[in-house]
Amino acid sequence: MSVQTLPGTAADAPTTSRWRSLITQESVATLIVSVLVGAAVLLPLFTLVVSSFLVLDPGGFDTAWGFDNYKTLFTDRIIPRAFVNTLLISTGSTIVATVLGVSLAWINARTNCPWRDRLEPYNLIPFFLSPFVGAIAWHNLASPKTGLLNAWARHYLGIEGYLINVNNIYGVIWVTGIFFTPLVYLFVVGSLRRMDPSLEDSARTTGAGLVRTTMTVTLPLVAPGILSGAIIVFVTSAGEFGVPFKLSAPYGWETLTTQIFSKAVGDDANHYLGATMSMALGAITAFFIYVQQRYIAPRSFTTVTGKGFRPNVIDLGRWRWVAFGYNVAFILVAVVLPILCLFIVSLHPVWTAEIIPSDMSFRNYEKTLFFWRPDAIQAATNGIFNSLILAFAGASIAMVLSLVVSHMIHRTKGFGSRVLDFLCVVPIGFPGIVLAMGVLVTYIKTPIYATLWILLLGYITRFFPYGQRNIASVMLAISEELDQSSRMAGASWLTTLRRITIPLLKPGIFAGWVLLFIIFLRELSISIILYTSGTETLSVGVYYLTNFENEPLTSALSMAQTVMLLICILIFRRVAGREALTA
């Protein structure tokens, strides 16, 4: 073999000039993506800040600069109360989710509870379902008059009135709490599984008993994980719109999100006051996310080593059946009961808290799903179409963006990568409804308003960080030399991305795609702010039915959404492991 130079290589490459050497595929792509992401993330927040200082005159025509909106936050008849309710709901559901999440994680990771491997996937199901639909289901289960559980209590136990009532702030705490339990679970279960067993063993050898070891060693070691999970639940609950909208707002317990909603749409719409309330809510959530990302998340790695330890499994003796019962009860209450109730209600023409087998039919499904029929409800059929389009396009675009952004953050070092890294955390700090308010005030006068594009923009901006984290976790596990060796083999940056990087990241890309697809399919709090007639989404369809039609129709569409989500979960489980969820 002799050395010979091949065409298109160094020998006949022109000497690159000073400026041309700066213009590479990589640098151009980095610039474009940075500007796009920067604009998408920062523009709505900037407009939100500006709008919050615009005061609408009583006539509703002119605006002036001032702090009046901020004064209104304190002087309004409802807003201060809504603020307190939001904090109460967040605190309450954080407590519920943390207690349930930590105990279930401990049972699954560290005890000999029977069939715990089989139970785990079911513990995670609420994570993927819509809390709004959960609220509708619980409304059907435990309203004072029309709740199935209360009807049974009257019938079988002979109770007057009702046994439980979820149409209040406690109902909201309960439903949000059980729906966000998997968040805490996921943050804690990994640390519990990967903890070095010798840490506990050494406590046992000093004479500490099981309970004492658990309390003084195990739980403190997973404390950062618990705290992270708790903060995420607190912030997510504060930004949750569907549950308080369904269960508490109609009964006098407004929250910040329901108030923002009423200022964004409806008769007394005041976008500027809505923007100010969004600022208040965003300030709280951003603060907590900052604390979690900056101080707590980094610490959670110090207790856990990367080695694959076999954790200590605690023999619960006969108590293991109690643990099993506890876990099964959670699955029944969080998953089985609500879905079953939705299904039963959806089969009735009207719901009177009584199961009437002879009345049952699939009429409600025909009216909400069969768009070709003349009696089909437009908001529902539109919603399914639009949501499928948005979920498909949104997940695809967001994953392409995530791929390029992850590549820039983790493969090119320098100022640009730090800026992008920051931009990827910012959207997580703001609830969907807050970001949507920003998007609304930014783009309301542009042609994209009242189209699906504005929804797409809102979805991608708020949720692409989840896709980005999915890819980044896979990317960090793949040696950079795999990319570099392609460059050395003569492939350009783009060719390397296409032929080496993307094929290697395929599992991460697909898992992220399905996760985003699920999130977009059930999205409510962004959609509710940005939709107009014709651009309803699936959850907006549910909202429409619960507002203007009856419970059985609402339940039918909710059921359809739930079934679609359950199918996605099955796909997700096949392509991604548990780790893909702990973003």
Added chain:
Amino acid sequence: MTTVSASGAYLEVQGLMKWFGSDRAVDDISFSLPKGQFLTLLGPSGCGKTTTLMSIAGLHGIDAGVIRVGGTVYTSKADGIFLPPEKRDIGMVFQSYAIWPHMTVKQNVAYPLEIRKVERREIDARVADVLRLVGLADMSEKLATQLSGGQQQRAALARAIVSRPRLLLFDEPLSNLDLKLREQMRVELKRIQHEVGITSVYVTHDQAEALVMSDEIIVMSKGRIQQKGGPHQIYARPINAYVSNFIGVANLLKGRVVGVTAPGRGDVEIAEGGHRVKLSCQLGEGVAMGEEAVVSVRPENVHAERVNGGGQRLEGEVLQAIFLGNYVDCRVRWGEFEWKVLAHPRDRLREGEKVYLRLDPEHTLAVQQ
């Protein structure tokens, strides 16, 4: 433009600087290499050898200097020239091998040719050729994940040479292999490089690897070149105490040159271990009359004898004698100084025995500190 410079240098690196923050990873390095030669950059981790290699590869920019291959400027900070890595026509073998796990061995090796849009039939022929050369002919359809470490190594080498690049770069390619395989691959790598005749730069911290494979060795420390030379020269005539200690094992004693007896020859007075003696030495480069120097003697050049035969002898006591089959690894106490001595097994030195150490002036070297 593509003419080879007058000196016959093919690879030229001039005044290379690379900073990471305020840390000078590579601090003004210059060297050149004739075509077809095998150069090793040798040094401990953090000496700047990998940074130098990455600069040649174009995997990062540089802060000063010029890199030229065959007369083509690859990087020139002053002229703002930076050829992207894919335009450099370089083959590279990485520490982790970087064999793409989603492709077969054949697909991995064919990749550089596909990028260069070589005809399919020629690709097949050349891939088969090169796989035969590295001894993977019957592995071509295997996935990278099914290969052993040594086989991945060979595949990585095949991929690096298949396009007959202008330059071949190795980033510690043997450090992940076990000792037996490493020793075998050293010889194999050298054979293949010799066969294809591609100018090569090899980075390692393993001095044995450097001695076995290289035409030229550059010993680096803290971002600077300590010495450049052939393996024999580097071993026999280290320029300073650092090189002497890094390459092989050496007895190092501090002293001062007290007399020059002939050009390149002189006496060094040692004040070490409670003794004050004069040793007749070869004077290394930059070692002059009256200056401080370090005397360096390889253990195999120290002879431990039971009788005092006169001449340059040092009296000591055997502290330790470890039998290792073909030689005995000895420690001999001389005051507070411990000599490392390689003795022949038939001498049967015993611990506690009194011996006389004979130093051959031909192999007793005074070098810079």
